[in-house]
Amino acid sequence: MLKNKTARFARRDYSTEVGRFYWKPYFWSSSYFVATVSEQSLSLVQEYIKNQ
Helix, strand or coil: CHHHHHHHHHHHCCCCHHCCCCCCCCCCCCCCCCCCHHEEEEHHHHHHCCCC
């Protein structure tokens, strides 16, 4: 349900921005990625994600 709601919100409110990247009828894939990091590397990972 979360994926459905966020996809609708993004397409409705940011259609120009997301339209350049998501032109297919689906927004989310059925797969996912999970990882863990240590406390020492947390800030590095956060900075990496922020700059994506």
